[in-house]
Amino acid sequence: MAEPRVLIVGAGLAGLAAAVGLARAGFASLVVDQARAPGGAIHRQPLPGVAAHGLPAQRRRWQNLRAEVTAEGDRIEILCNHRFAGIDADGVALLTGERSRFIRPAAVILATGATERVVPVPGWTLPGVTTVGAIQTQLKTTGEPPAGRVLLAGSGPLLCAAAAELAAAGNPPVAIVEAGRPFRHAADALALPAGYLAEASAHLARLLLARVPIRCGMHLSRIDRHGDTLVARAEGGGRHLDFAVDRIGLHDGIRPNGYGAAGTTVPVALAGDAREALGARAALEDGRRAGAALAARLAGRPVPPDMSPALERERAAQQRLRRIHAHDLGARLVAIGDDTVLCRCENRTAGDLRALGGDPTDRELRLRGRFAMGRCQGRFCGEWVRRLQGDDPADAPLGAVRLPVRPLPLADLIDAGEPDEEN
Amino acid sequence: MARPPDYDVAVLGAGIVGASAAWHLARRGMRVVVIDASGPAAAASGASDGAVSVASKKPGVMARLANRSLAYTRRLAEAGGPLRGVFGDRPSYYLATSPAEEQALGDLVAKIAALGGPARVTADGAKAGPDGVGPSVTRCVALAGEGHMLGYAAVAAYLAQAGVDRLWPVTVEALEADDAGVTVSLTDRNLRVAKVVAALGTSSTALFPGLPVTPRTGQLVVTDRAPPGSLPGPLTAASYLVAKSASPGAPDKPPVVIDPLSTGQFLIGSSREEHGDCARTDFATVRRLAARAAEFWPALRARHVVRIFAGVRAAVSDGLPIVGPLTQSPRVVLATGFEGDGICLSGLMGREVAAMVAGEAVSAGAEADIAALSPARFSRREARAR
Numbered sequence A: 001m002a003e004p005r006v007l008i009v010g011a012g013l014a015g016l017a018a019a020v021g022l023a024r025a026g027f028a029s030l031v032v033d034q035a036r037a038p039g040g041a042i043h044r045q046p047l048p049g050v051a052a053h054g055l056p057a058q059r060r061r062w063q064n065l066r067a068e069v070t071a072e073g074d075r076i077e078i079l080c081n082h083r084f085a086g087i088d089a090d091g092v093a094l095l096t097g098e099r100s101r102f103i104r105p106a107a108v109i110l111a112t113g114a115t116e117r118v119v120p121v122p123g124w125t126l127p128g129v130t131t132v133g134a135i136q137t138q139l140k141t142t143g144e145p146p147a148g149r150v151l152l153a154g155s156g157p158l159l160c161a162a163a164a165e166l167a168a169a170g171n172p173p174v175a176i177v178e179a180g181r182p183f184r185h186a187a188d189a190l191a192l193p194a195g196y197l198a199e200a201s202a203h204l205a206r207l208l209l210a211r212v213p214i215r216c217g218m219h220l221s222r223i224d225r226h227g228d229t230l231v232a233r234a235e236g237g238g239r240h241l242d243f244a245v246d247r248i249g250l251h252d253g254i255r256p257n258g259y260g261a262a263g264t265t266v267p268v269a270l271a272g273d274a275r276e277a278l279g280a281r282a283a284l285e286d287g288r289r290a291g292a293a294l295a296a297r298l299a300g301r302p303v304p305p306d307m308s309p310a311l312e313r314e315r316a317a318q319q320r321l322r323r324i325h326a327h328d329l330g331a332r333l334v335a336i337g338d339d340t341v342l343c344r345c346e347n348r349t350a351g352d353l354r355a356l357g358g359d360p361t362d363r364e365l366r367l368r369g370r371f372a373m374g375r376c377q378g379r380f381c382g383e384w385v386r387r388l389q390g391d392d393p394a395d396a397p398l399g400a401v402r403l404p405v406r407p408l409p410l411a412d413l414i415d416a417g418e419p420d421e422e423n
Numbered sequence B: 001m002a003r004p005p006d007y008d009v010a011v012l013g014a015g016i017v018g019a020s021a022a023w024h025l026a027r028r029g030m031r032v033v034v035i036d037a038s039g040p041a042a043a044a045s046g047a048s049d050g051a052v053s054v055a056s057k058k059p060g061v062m063a064r065l066a067n068r069s070l071a072y073t074r075r076l077a078e079a080g081g082p083l084r085g086v087f088g089d090r091p092s093y094y095l096a097t098s099p100a101e102e103q104a105l106g107d108l109v110a111k112i113a114a115l116g117g118p119a120r121v122t123a124d125g126a127k128a129g130p131d132g133v134g135p136s137v138t139r140c141v142a143l144a145g146e147g148h149m150l151g152y153a154a155v156a157a158y159l160a161q162a163g164v165d166r167l168w169p170v171t172v173e174a175l176e177a178d179d180a181g182v183t184v185s186l187t188d189r190n191l192r193v194a195k196v197v198a199a200l201g202t203s204s205t206a207l208f209p210g211l212p213v214t215p216r217t218g219q220l221v222v223t224d225r226a227p228p229g230s231l232p233g234p235l236t237a238a239s240y241l242v243a244k245s246a247s248p249g250a251p252d253k254p255p256v257v258i259d260p261l262s263t264g265q266f267l268i269g270s271s272r273e274e275h276g277d278c279a280r281t282d283f284a285t286v287r288r289l290a291a292r293a294a295e296f297w298p299a300l301r302a303r304h305v306v307r308i309f310a311g312v313r314a315a316v317s318d319g320l321p322i323v324g325p326l327t328q329s330p331r332v333v334l335a336t337g338f339e340g341d342g343i344c345l346s347g348l349m350g351r352e353v354a355a356m357v358a359g360e361a362v363s364a365g366a367e368a369d370i371a372a373l374s375p376a377r378f379s380r381r382e383a384r385a386r
C-alpha cells in the first residue's frame, strides 16, 4: 500500500491551494470532491458544451491555481464524483461513489466550503422555492437561467451578484427583497477593498440596466402557492408588497460547513470557507496557509500562525459587508408563526418546538422534538432552533453531528469492503 | 439534628428505570423528586433500541422476569395506563442462516412454550419470515405478543403522568444514610429524603464504587424512511440469542437486529464493545452490521444511513441486573445493571422497586427471581473471599 497521504476534502479554491501548499513541502495528497469537476462554489464548472462564466479576473485566478496543481505532478491526485462520508475513531475515512472505499489518511483537511443560511418563513419549503445558490448552480452548470419570473429575497451581497448573473443570462429577477439597507452605509461601502467595490458596481450597473428593483428594509413574511404561481408577501417599514412569481431564491448569508472529522484521531485542519466564511479571495489564501501549516505539523516543525495580514484584511471586509447588510433578525424571528417549518428533513415546526415547553435539554430537542435528527443532522435548522429559544447559535448544531456527513447509501457502505487492517 | 425530609423518595437518574420507579412511587401517594445529571433519557435510555422481547433473554431468571415485564407492560399500555401509545404490539421474527442458528431457534421455540405467553409462536419454517427476507435464511420463527417502545418516549410518558418534582441538570455527588433518612449531596445544596432509588445506569459505580458494573458500548445505524409497513416487525439474527449469553467481541457475522420504526426508518443494531465511550463510532463495525442486515433484508441496500450513534449499556459481571436495598443502608434501593434489557424490564422493575421502598412484598410468584437480583449477592461473595 502507498505511503499514507493527506486527504483533502473539497476541490475548490481552498482545497486545491492546500494541496499545492502540502506538495511544495513534500507531502502527497488525495483531493476528493463530490462534484463532477473541481471548482467549488465559485468556480463550479459548466457541463460539457456550456460556455464558461464569471468575471475575467476570477477565471484567471482559477486557471493559475489549476496550473500550480498540474505542476506538482503525481503529488496531487484529484478524485471527483466521490463523497467523503466522514472519518471515524480509528482514523478510517469512507469515500463513496463509483468505487466506494475506505482509506487511512495521514491527516485530513476539510475544505468543504460553506452552506447557505435561510431564515424560515411560512412556505419556504414549497416546490419552486430554493436557495439562491441553487439557482446559481443551475445557471453555472447548464448555462440556462431558470424560466419564468424569479424573485430573490433575504440579505447579503450574494443577492445582487446572483441577480446580475441572471440578468446577464437573459432573465433578470422581477425584484430583489433585501432585509438590510445597504445603500444607507456609504461610508462603510467606500471603505471596502477596491476589488469588492469594482465587483459590486459591475453587478449594480447590470441591475440598473435591466431595471431590477431592489426593495430594501423588507423581508418575506410568507409564501403561498396558488395553482402554478408562487405568491410572496414582503413586509417592512409599515408597508407590504405582493409578488406573483414562478421561482423564488432565498439567501441569508453563508455558514462554515466543516463536518465529519470530529471524533477521529488523525490530525484535522479546516481551510477556506469551512474554517471561516470569508469569501473567495480568503479561501485561496487560507488554503495555502492550511497546507503549509499542516506540512509543518506533520514534519514536526513549528506551525505558522493561523492568520495572515491578507486574511485579516478579508475578515475586516466581511465584517464591513455584514454591517452594510445589518438588520433586525430578531424581529423576523419573533414573527415566525407556529405553522412555520423549522426542520425540513423531519417537517418540524416552530409550534412543535414551542410545545416542548420550558427549557428542553439538547437530548429532548433531538429525541422528543426530532430537531437535528433528519438528513441534515441540524446543520440547517440548528441555528433557528437555538435563536428561537433565545440561545447563542454559536452552540448550533444541537448535540454532536454524527457520522455520516451526508446520508450514505447503505449499499456504498457495504461495498466499500473491509477497511485495510494493516497500516 | 436531622431535619424533616424534603421528600419521601429521591429517584436518582431519569432513565427509563428511574422514570418507571418514580411513576410507581407517585401512584402510591409518595412525594417524589427525580434528579438527573443532565436530563430525561440522557444516557442509555435515549440511545438504544426498544425491543420488549422475551425471545432474546437467557433462559431462567432473565427470561421469566422479561416475560412478566412484557405482560405487565402490555397492561400499562392499555387505556388509562402511562404507556398508552408508547408501547406497541407487533410480530417479531427470528432468523437462521446456519445449522447452529437453526438449533438456537429450536431452543427458542421450547423456551417460548415453557413461558406460557403472552408471546407465542405463530409460524416456524423456511418460509415463515415476512416477504422480502433474503435467500440465505433457512429457518424463521415468527412470534406474536412481543412489542416495542422507544426509551425516551417511555421516559417522557412516565414523567408526564407522575406528578413528581424534577431536578436537572444536577449531579448527585454523594449519599449518606442514617437511621432517620438519607442526605443527598448535590453540587450546590443537600436534600433530605426518607429513601433513595438509585437508577444511575453505567454511572452507578461513581456513587457505589464496589459494584461490578462495567460499560459496554453498542453502535446503531439509523436509515432514512421507506414506505411505512414494508417490514411488519423486527428481524433478529438467531446468533443474537446465543451472543447474549456468550462473551463479547466483533465476530465476522455479528448478531444483528433490524427494527422497523413507525416513521418508516430502520434501526440496525447493535455491536458490543468493551468500553464506555458513547461518542466513539467506527465504520468497520457498522459496515459488518449493515452487511449482515442486508443479507437478512436485501431491500435495505436501497436505504441511506442518516446517522450512526452509540449507546452505553451497564453490564454486570454475572449477567444479572442489580435490584434491591443495600445491605448496609436499606434506605437506598439500587436498580442498575440492565445491560441490553432495561427497556424490556423497566415496567416490572419500577413496580417492584416501589414495593421495596414502601416496605411491601414483591409480586407473588416472582420472589425468588427478584431475590436473585439483590446487591447482597456481591457482599456475600466478598465476605466469602475475605
Ligand SMILES: Cc1cc2nc3c(=O)[nH]c(=O)nc-3n(C[C@H](O)[C@H](O)[C@H](O)COP(=O)(O)OP(=O)(O)OC[C@H]3O[C@@H](n4cnc5c(N)ncnc54)[C@H](O)[C@@H]3O)c2cc1C
Pocket (backbone or CB within 6 Å): A009, A010, A011, A012, A013, A014, A015, A032, A033, A034, A035, A039, A040, A041, A042, A043, A082, A083, A084, A085, A111, A112, A113, A114, A115, A116, A132, A133, A134, A136, A158, A161, A162, A254, A271, A272, A273, A274, A278, A279, A280, A281, A283, A405, A406
Ligand atoms: C451559494 C454560494 C454562492 C457564492 N457566491 C459567491 C460569489 O458570487 N462571489 C464570491 O466571491 N464568493 C461567493 N461565494 C463564496 C465563495 O464561493 C467561497 O468563498 C469560495 O468558493 C470558498 O472556497 P472553498 O474552497 O473554501 O469552498 P468551496 O468553493 O465551497 O468548495 C468546497 C468543495 O467541497 C466539496 N464538498 C463539500 N462537502 C463534500 C463532501 N462531503 N465530500 C466531497 N466533497 C465535498 C464541494 O463539492 C465543493 O466543491 C459563494 C458561496 C456560496 C455557498
Ligand SMILES: Cc1cc2nc3c(=O)[nH]c(=O)nc-3n(C[C@H](O)[C@H](O)[C@H](O)COP(=O)(O)OP(=O)(O)OC[C@H]3O[C@@H](n4cnc5c(N)ncnc54)[C@H](O)[C@@H]3O)c2cc1C
Pocket (backbone or CB within 6 Å): B012, B013, B014, B015, B016, B017, B018, B035, B036, B037, B038, B039, B040, B041, B042, B043, B044, B045, B046, B047, B048, B049, B050, B051, B052, B151, B170, B171, B172, B173, B199, B200, B201, B202, B203, B204, B206, B217, B218, B219, B220, B269, B270, B310, B311, B312, B313, B314, B335, B336, B337, B338, B339, B340, B341, B342, B343, B344, B345
Ligand atoms: C445500543 C443499545 C441497544 C439497546 N437495545 C435494547 C432493547 O432493544 N431492548 C431493551 O430492553 N434494552 C435495550 N438496551 C438497554 C437499555 O437501553 C438500558 O438497559 C436501559 O436504557 C437502562 O436504563 P436505566 O434507567 O437503568 O439507565 P440510563 O438510561 O443509563 O439512565 C441513567 C441516568 O442516570 C443519570 N445519572 C448518572 N449519574 C448521575 C449522578 N451522579 N447524578 C444524577 N444523575 C445521574 C444519567 O444522566 C442518566 O440519565 C439497549 C442499549 C443499548 C446501548
